[in-house]
Amino acid sequence: MATKPTEPVTILSLRKLSLGTAEPQVKEAKTFTVEDAVETIGFGRFHIALFLIMGSTGVVEAMEIMLIAVVSPVIRCEWQLENWQVALVTTMVFFGYMVFSILFGLLADRYGRWKILLISFLWGAYFSLLTSFAPSYIWFVFLRTMVGCGVSGHSQGLIIKTEFLPTKYRGYMLPLSQVFWLAGSLLIIGLASVIIPTIGWRWLIRVASIPGIILIVAFKFIPESARFNVSTGNTRAALATLERIAKMNRSVMPEGKLVEPVLEKRGRFADLLDAKYLRTTLQIWVVWLGISFAYYGVILASAELLERDLVCGSKSDSEVVVTGGDSGESQSPCYCHMFAPSDYRTMIISTIGEIALNPLNILGINFLGRRLSLSITMGCTALFFLLLNICTSSAGLIGFLFMLRALVAANFNTVYIYTAEVYPTTMRALGMGTSGSLCRIGAMVAPFISQVLMSASILGALCLFSSVCVVCAISAFTLPIETKGRALRQIK
Structure with missing residues (x-):
């Protein structure tokens, strides 16, 4: 009986020991990544401002690119140019774009998206204004080439938008950016119809430079990408940016400490050709090249069909043949046919087509996926190029051009989104830059097909044009990675 009272004491001491051993355990501190923060903060007022300002880069780019299509008939007459000389202007613009697209992409991955975007806009606005004072054809070609160099950096606006948008909104908001390209295209055509017949093409270029100058001032409201800042070790700046976005959106930040690995190796060409991304990169390049070839082919072909009145193989009654030189041997025909008001209306109607398929494009991207959606629209583009061979009325031609513009715009929408999503932060700008550069080869060839071969x-x-689109449709369908619903990766 004397030993029984000791049992509760033993049990009590074990409980004390158990409680005592639990006390030293320290709870792990909570951490979060930029991806976690972006998803937690969600979509709000900041993203609307981001969409409007960064989306407006498309307005400026469209105006600078489309300007060549509306100015070509005028400079053909003023400087008595042959077909190949008119085509060379567009080709050299895209040559400048091609060279600097890689350079700007490389620099953006190393020094920041925002800085390169600002530099590209300053560059483009400066040389665009200088173009309006070009004393000769040679100077015009050189200065427009410099404009092409500047325009190549505008894609950084899309990258900044992509890196700030939550995953579920990328498939909806990025295709809507096509509205800005449409606005820029319509604006330059509308301005051309008023300014060229009255005060001339030089004033058109000066007026077209104004939106780019205004946008430079608006850039100060958009911060550097938080994903880029953490990749360079600047966690404090990334955190400040995320807190600012949360405040603007009236949302909350995730609990804990922002933690991301510092990525020393950024913007390397070797990463694009790494075994993990080699096939994807090569197929993306093929798709980009083909889409650009088709897109600018449609734009320039529509202008050529209107300028030369090549519907059903006919020639315009109002076409004037201008010959250069005094001797018969040196004379070469330069077709001088200025756009009439009806031609501008046709260009506006076909350009509006660029947004016609946007709702279907958004549905396809989000429900069918990026690859299947792109392959379908590329296949349809090939079909409508063949349909242009049908001898039809002016209304029929407008209808075919309308659908072609809608399809090629949908192609560009999808491939831009896919490329921005498939590469990690360490090589996203370079991946976009090299793709944009390679695609300009297609844009450089397109003028000689649309303006010379046609x-x-x-x-x-x-x-x-149709055959190239078929190849691109197959390449898009067989891409090895689908990015639908996939979070943006920081590293490979």
Whole structure:
């Protein structure tokens, strides 16, 4: 009986020991990444401002690119240019774009998206204004090439938007950016219809430079990408940016400490050709090249069909043949046909087509996925290029051009989104830059098909465009990675 009272004491001491051993355990501190913060903060007022300001880069880019299409008939007459000389202007613009697209992409991954975007806009606005004072054809070509160099950096606006948008909103908001490209295209055509017949093409270029100058001032309201800042070790700046966004959106930040690995190796060409991304990169390049070839082919072909009145192989009664030189041997025909008001209306109607398929494009991107959606629209683009061979009325031509513009715009929407999503932060700008650079090869070739070959054989030119689109559709369908619903990766 004397030993029984000791049992509760033993049990009590074990409980004390158990409680005592639990006390030293320290709870792990909570951490979060930029991806966690972006998803937690969600969509709000900051993203609306981001969409409006960064989206407006598309307005400026569209005006600078489309300007060549509306100015070509005027400079053809003023400087008595042949077909290949008119085509060379567009080709050199895209040559500048091609060279500097890689350079700006490389610099953006190393020094920041925002800085490169600002530099590209300052560059583009400066040389665009200088173009309006070009004393000769050679100077015009050189200065427009410099404008192409500046425009190549505008894609950093899309990258900044992509890196700030939550995953579920990227498939909806990024395609809507096409509205800005449409606005820029319509604006330059509308301005051309008023300014060229009255005060001339030089004033058109000066007026077209104004939106870019205004946008430079608006850039101060958009911060550097938080994903880029953490990749360089500048966690404090990234955290300040995320807190600012949360405040603007009236949302909350995730609990804990922002933690991301510092990525020393950024913007390296070797990463694009790494075994993990080699096939994807090569196929993306093929798709970009083909889409650009088709897109600018449609724009320039529509202008050529209107300027030269090549519907059903006919020639315009109002076409004037201008010859250069005094001797018969040096004379070469330069077709001088200024756009009439009806031609501008046709260009506006076909340009509006760029947004016609936007709702279907958004649905396809979000429900069918990026790859399947792109392959379908590329296949349809090939079909409508073939349909342009049909001898039809002016209304029929407008209808075909309308659908073609809608389809090629949908192609560009999808490939931009896919490229921005498939690469990690360490190589996203370089991946976009090299893709944009390679695609300009297609844009450089397109003028000689649309403005030179089409004059000799409409069937041959349109069949070539169609064949390239078929190749791109196959390449898009077989891409190894689908990015639908996929979070943006920081590292490989």
